[in-house]
Amino acid sequence: xxxxxxxxxxxxxxxxxxxxxxxxxxxxxxxxxxxxxxxxxxxxxxxxxxxxxxxxxxxxxxxxxxxxxxxxxxxxxxxxxxxxxxxxxxxxxxxxxxxxxxxxxxxxxxxxxxxxxxxxxxxxxxxxxxxxxxxxxxxxxxxxxxxxxxxxxxxxxxxxxxxxxxxxxxxxxxxxxxxxxxxxxxxxxxxxxxxxxxxxxxxxxxxxxxxxxxxxxxxxxxxxxxxxxxxxxxxxxxxxxxxxxxxxxxxxxxxxxxxxxxxxxxxxxxxxxxxxxxxxxxxxxxxxxxxxxxxxxxxxxxxxxxxxxxxxxxxxxxxxxxxxxxxxxxxxxxxxxxxxxxxxxxxxxxxxxxxxxxxxxxxxxxxxxxxxxxxxxxxxxxxxxxxxxxxxxxxxxxxxxxxxxxxxxxxxxxxxxxxxxxxxxxxxxx
Numbered sequence: 001x002x003x004x005x006x007x008x009x010x011x012x013x014x015x016x017x018x019x020x021x022x023x024x025x026x027x028x029x030x031x032x033x034x035x036x037x038x039x040x041x042x043x044x045x046x047x048x049x050x051x052x053x054x055x056x057x058x059x060x061x062x063x064x065x066x067x068x069x070x071x072x073x074x075x076x077x078x079x080x081x082x083x084x085x086x087x088x089x090x091x092x093x094x095x096x097x098x099x100x101x102x103x104x105x106x107x108x109x110x111x112x113x114x115x116x117x118x119x120x121x122x123x124x125x126x127x128x129x130x131x132x133x134x135x136x137x138x139x140x141x142x143x144x145x146x147x148x149x150x151x152x153x154x155x156x157x158x159x160x161x162x163x164x165x166x167x168x169x170x171x172x173x174x175x176x177x178x179x180x181x182x183x184x185x186x187x188x189x190x191x192x193x194x195x196x197x198x199x200x201x202x203x204x205x206x207x208x209x210x211x212x213x214x215x216x217x218x219x220x221x222x223x224x225x226x227x228x229x230x231x232x233x234x235x236x237x238x239x240x241x242x243x244x245x246x247x248x249x250x251x252x253x254x255x256x257x258x259x260x261x262x263x264x265x266x267x268x269x270x271x272x273x274x275x276x277x278x279x280x281x282x283x284x285x286x287x288x289x290x291x292x293x294x295x296x297x298x299x300x301x302x303x304x305x306x307x308x309x310x311x312x313x314x315x316x317x318x319x320x321x322x323x324x325x326x327x328x329x330x331x332x333x334x335x336x337x338x339x340x341x342x343x344x345x346x347x348x349x350x351x352x353x354x355x356x357x358x359x360x361x362x363x364x365x366x367x368x369x370x371x372x373x374x375x376x377x378x379x380x381x382x383x384x385x386x387x388x389x390x391x392x393x394x395x396x397x398x399x400x401x402x403x404x405x406x407x408x409x410x411x412x413x414x415x416x417x418x419x420x421x422x423x424x425x426x427x428x429x430x
Contacts, residue, residue, distance in 0.1 A: 011087045012039050018081035018091065023358035024074050027375040033074045035081035035091045041068050042098045072099050073369065076362035076376070077235040078327035099237030114241035117199070117228040118248070124172055127165050127203045160370060160377075161408035163204055163401070170197055170206035171224065191306065194221045194258035196249070196296070198268040199228045200397035208400070211420035212264050212299055216308060220262070225252035230278075231271040232363040243278040250275070250285060253292050261296045264418060265397035267363070269298040270328035298329060300339040300395050300419055309345070319426060321347050322354045322389035324380065324403065326396030330356060339395060339419065346423070352387040361402035377406045391415045393422050 018035035019025055025034040032041070045068050072095055081091045116123050193216060201209045213220045226249050230242035249272075253261055263269050273293045279286035303309065323343055325336040336356065343351045360366055360376030380403075384392050390413055394400050403416040417425070 011089050012036065012043075013087050015086065017084050017086060021080035021084050023076055023078060023080070023360060023376045024372065027372065027379070028074075032071055035085075038071055038075060038095060039089065039091055041071055042094050045098070068098070074372065076327075076358060076360060076365045076373075078358045078362065079331040080327065080358065083331045096235065096237050099235075100239060101237075114233050114238055117233070118241065118244055123203075123227070124169050127169055128167075128172070160366065160374065160402070160405035162405055165203055166206050168206075170202045170209050171222070171226070191259040192221065192257065193219060193260045193262055193302070194223055194253060194256040196226060196229070196253065196261055196263040196268060196272070197222070198263060198265045198397050200401055201264055204401065205397070205418070208264050208397070208418045208420060211418065211424035212262070215303070215420050215423050216262070221256055221258065223252040223256045225249075229265075229268040229271040230275075231267050234271060234274065235363050235365075239278065246275045246278050246289065247285060250288050250292060254288055258295060260302060261292065262299055262302045263296065264299045264395065264420060266298050266326040266329035266333060267396050267398050269296050270332040272296045273332065298333055298395055300342055301333070304338045304342060309342075318350075319347070319391055320350050320352060320387075320389040321391045321393055321422065322352045322384060322387040324354065324359060324392055324394040324399055325356045326394060326399045327358050329395065343393065343419075346427075352389050354383050354387050354389075354392075357383070359399050359402045359406075361398040363398060366402055366405075373402075374406070377402060381406065391417060391422065393417050393419050395419050 014036060016036065022035050025031075031037045075092070075095045077092055077095070079092050082089065082093070085091070116126060195209065195212065197209055209222075228245050229249065230245035233239075233241040233245060261272070263272070273296060275289040276286055276293055279289055297305065321343060323336070323340055325339070329336055329339070340351075340353060357379060358376060359380050360373040362373070366373035392403060392415075394403065394416075395418065400416065400418055407414065407416055
């Protein structure tokens with residue numbers, strides 16, 4: 001059991017505070033799928049002798065019952081329950097540990113997905129091979145063993161339309177095209193900034209990375225050798241895979257000698273801050289992980305910290321903007337005040353705040369539980385409609401994927417943009 005879980009068992013007072021913030025319970029109203037219900041199942045299973053299995057033990061023995069496994073899959077790992085728990089129960093950590101009880105690869109399907117993400121050659125080669133297949137066909141996801149997000153019974157039912165892979169991953173490109181980057185922002189000279197891409201920006205949305213670089217005046221390094229941050233593996237309980245991914249990234253980021261490490265994904269930033277937990281006190285990599293974790297900034301955090309703001313007014317003053325706050329930003333990175341105040345400064349009366357709730361993406365959760373994820377996401381669509389905004393902005397790659405996949409059917413000029421894309425597209429560059 002991890003340090004996060006020590007002292008957590010038998011703390012729950014069944015107050016129900018977690019029920020008001022859990023996105024899964026909100027749409028199912030099943031106690032079994034609530035944080036309180038998951039806590040009870042985990043602790044009772046542990047009491048029955050089906051303890052958490054460490055990675056050096058036989059995963060066949062003491063395996064968890066099917067009912068418990070199904071319940072554990074119904075957690076989006078947003079962290080809201082742990083954030084509001086007055087007793088200090090870290091339910092998200094308990095769930096991760098219970099997921100790990102199935103063996104070293106955690107509660108994941110397909111298990112060999114981690115082998116792809118760990119390979120610096122296989123992942124780019126596979127992405128290039130599959131880039132010619134339209135994402136809307138669902139074939140890509142079936143080929144790698146994941147569910148197609150569409151219902152087979154009725155294709156007219158609204159569903160997530162997964163995007164096609166980029167024709168060339170960002171890290172496979174010789175350079176990013178930077179048209180006149182120096183006139184976009186007033187960035188004070190001095191800091192060395194390294195960009196951590198993450199899987200989605202690398203393989204699906206390289207244009208987001210390009211916009212980030214332009215917003216930072218082109219003064220950004222892109223360390224080669226970086227890959228997946230490990231969040232999908234970490235959430236699934238595949239701690240060994242998460243550690244191996246962290247090691248690969250530590251080598252790449254440490255050599256950059258950067259003052260700041262910026263990422264356009266709140267989930268990646270959150271995971272990088274978790275890297276020190278993957279190493280014991282005796283591991284020499286632990287201090288390196290701590291140093292890297294202290295340098296990481298989510299994109300909007302760095303903009304505010306360096307005062308790297310656009311110099312001119314927006315080109316299109318008719319645009320109305322709202323903001324979807326990523327869960328990892330809300331609960332792991334200190335909140336969303338900086339992002340919302342930044343948007344308020346940039347767009348003033350054209351910024352319409354939206355209530356903060358989970359979009360249901362949760363890494364592989366949305367792909368493995370498409371029907372449940374859609375029910376969660378539908379509530380966000382309604383919240384967007386109530387703001388009257390034409391553009392929804394976010395600063396998390398997973399949320400960006402979820403919103404674009406879930407709004408592909410929308411017409412009438414509605415857009416889903418990363419904050420960097422919004423600044424890059426709507427502000428004058430000269």
